Amino acid sequence: MTTLHTAAVSRTDPRPTAVTPVRPSGGSRPTLRLARHLVPYWRRLLPAALAAAGSELAAAALMATASWLITRAAQQPLIASVSLAIVAVRALALGRGALRYVDRLLGHDGVLRAVAGFRTRVYEALVPLAPAGTPAFRSGDLLTRLVDDVDAAQDLLLRVLLPVVAACAVCVAATTTAALLLPQAGLLLGPLLAVAALLVPAAVLAVAHRAGREQAAVRAELAAHVVDLTQGAADLAAYGARDRAAERARRAAARIARLERHRALTTSLASAVLLLLQGTALVAVTWTALHAHADGRLPSVHLTVLAVLALVSFEALEPLPAAAFRLADVRARAARLADLFDTPPPVTEPAAPAALTADGPLGVQITNLTVRHTADAPPALDGVSLHLSAGRRTVLLGASGSGKSTLIAALMRFVDYESGSIRLAGHELRDCAGSDVRRVITGMTQDAHVFHATIRANLLLARPGATDAELRDAARRARILDWIESLPKGFDTFIGQDGTEVSGGQRSRLLLARALLADPPVLVLDEPTEGLDPDTASAVLADILDATRGRTTLLVTHEREGLTAADQVVRLDGGRILARGAA
Numbered sequence: 001m002t003t004l005h006t007a008a009v010s011r012t013d014p015r016p017t018a019v020t021p022v023r024p025s026g027g028s029r030p031t032l033r034l035a036r037h038l039v040p041y042w043r044r045l046l047p048a049a050l051a052a053a054g055s056e057l058a059a060a061a062l063m064a065t066a067s068w069l070i071t072r073a074a075q076q077p078l079i080a081s082v083s084l085a086i087v088a089v090r091a092l093a094l095g096r097g098a099l100r101y102v103d104r105l106l107g108h109d110g111v112l113r114a115v116a117g118f119r120t121r122v123y124e125a126l127v128p129l130a131p132a133g134t135p136a137f138r139s140g141d142l143l144t145r146l147v148d149d150v151d152a153a154q155d156l157l158l159r160v161l162l163p164v165v166a167a168c169a170v171c172v173a174a175t176t177t178a179a180l181l182l183p184q185a186g187l188l189l190g191p192l193l194a195v196a197a198l199l200v201p202a203a204v205l206a207v208a209h210r211a212g213r214e215q216a217a218v219r220a221e222l223a224a225h226v227v228d229l230t231q232g233a234a235d236l237a238a239y240g241a242r243d244r245a246a247e248r249a250r251r252a253a254a255r256i257a258r259l260e261r262h263r264a265l266t267t268s269l270a271s272a273v274l275l276l277l278q279g280t281a282l283v284a285v286t287w288t289a290l291h292a293h294a295d296g297r298l299p300s301v302h303l304t305v306l307a308v309l310a311l312v313s314f315e316a317l318e319p320l321p322a323a324a325f326r327l328a329d330v331r332a333r334a335a336r337l338a339d340l341f342d343t344p345p346p347v348t349e350p351a352a353p354a355a356l357t358a359d360g361p362l363g364v365q366i367t368n369l370t371v372r373h374t375a376d377a378p379p380a381l382d383g384v385s386l387h388l389s390a391g392r393r394t395v396l397l398g399a400s401g402s403g404k405s406t407l408i409a410a411l412m413r414f415v416d417y418e419s420g421s422i423r424l425a426g427h428e429l430r431d432c433a434g435s436d437v438r439r440v441i442t443g444m445t446q447d448a449h450v451f452h453a454t455i456r457a458n459l460l461l462a463r464p465g466a467t468d469a470e471l472r473d474a475a476r477r478a479r480i481l482d483w484i485e486s487l488p489k490g491f492d493t494f495i496g497q498d499g500t501e502v503s504g505g506q507r508s509r510l511l512l513a514r515a516l517l518a519d520p521p522v523l524v525l526d527e528p529t530e531g532l533d534p535d536t537a538s539a540v541l542a543d544i545l546d547a548t549r550g551r552t553t554l555l556v557t558h559e560r561e562g563l564t565a566a567d568q569v570v571r572l573d574g575g576r577i578l579a580r581g582a583a
């Protein structure tokens, strides 16, 4: 018995179009929810945060200690009284570089591992949603969520949290040191640092939030135009509409450029305000320190240390405006991930799944089956009863929307059934785990995907351990072996994305070979001849019926000709069985 990975038969469109608009968070604090998903990785992230803070602290401490040493040295003290400071300066100068290296190493290592784990969780959330093809996640949206949106977690950690932790550590350390040397200096430096660390990024965040929403919408628009321009190039050229489409894409790109300029301007303004605050802190702290020195309350060596502290502590705040912009991006992408986690799976898995083991052709008894895609929708299947006899081929006919694909989806546990029963190998289907069911009932769903890989890899997806002889046998039964062997690289020929480098008939036969290689006890084939010209469709259909002789097969098709070889033909209409009989 073999396994066909469900991804291979997904109905979703894998194009990375990224055209789904960013939806608002619905007030559910998506960034916090995203952060909560990362909490389990705290053991890896904590050292990264400590290293980031340590690296910034070492830089500030080096400047402060060096300034103390230089001032003290000017007083020509005994070498023994400054030896500790000399050692500290050397250690900090060397340690700063080492800490910066450790900071980068641990930061990226910890964050990339956390993101890899999080990506798996997102994938696990997608798996039960994807095969049913819920409308919200079609059109390349799955790929966008798995790739782009998950990167929001990386940005949140690397570009937002780590700089914020480092900046906070420096602010606290600088204010405490200043307060210990001269309390008034601490009272001046602390509030100025707080304004720079809180108010400036908050103002940037407010601007970024507004700009971010527009940017997300324009980016989605540009992605849609680019997909139209590339995938619809032939149609656009045929109707002379290419220039208009290109102009629309250019306008969207120009708007993005304008938004980017706006972003750069805001960041520069924020940096200017930070510089102003830094200058203010330097003047105010130095002025207060000079007064304290004149009153004899502050030794001259501490005077320079305070001035240097006021200067260097602001340097740790420099990444904060950019971090605020990142946070606005992260919020939009986290909202999309929150949508994904909140979407209930279309199938409820049983708490204690029945052990479903089967080999060889099996029969399936469907009785009074009713399926609804959404609670308020009319039933897509309404009291369907059908027996798929073991080792016999059933052809399912019906107009578009009559419920054919829904029946296959129910059999493969991609959708739940509201009432009725599907019995297989002595078990009710809903009592079995979806993955177990799909080891027994599987095959080719509608719009099955040909991967951008070699023919061999495309076939092995159905049975990773298949031998060359088994591959050749499946290809022979699908009547595609001669073509494969005529190619210079045979089974190692690379075929283009979505099978575009193969003809429609070759694509169908390749998918059939993959389904045959899976060799499940119940084989389902959803419109394997879709999109083929009538002659090719009849030829492929005849070959399918021939290749599936002796297997329990459910074949969905629009073809009416050439069905005489089928053992049973059933017609669906409006979710009900209209007619049945031998072909």
Ligand SMILES: Nc1ncnc2c1ncn2[C@@H]1O[C@H](COP(=O)(O)OP(=O)(O)OP(=O)(O)O)[C@@H](O)[C@H]1O
Binding pocket: 132, 133, 134, 135, 373, 374, 377, 380, 398, 399, 400, 401, 402, 403, 404, 405, 406, 407, 446
């Ligand atoms: N994911 C879904 N969410 C909501 N409704 C759906 C979904 N999938 C199908 N439907 C609805 O269920 C009904 C049956 O659709 P189904 O895809 O099973 O028909 P079909 O006979 O396979 O059509 P076609 O031959 O065009 O593929 C239709 O009314 C369709 O609009």
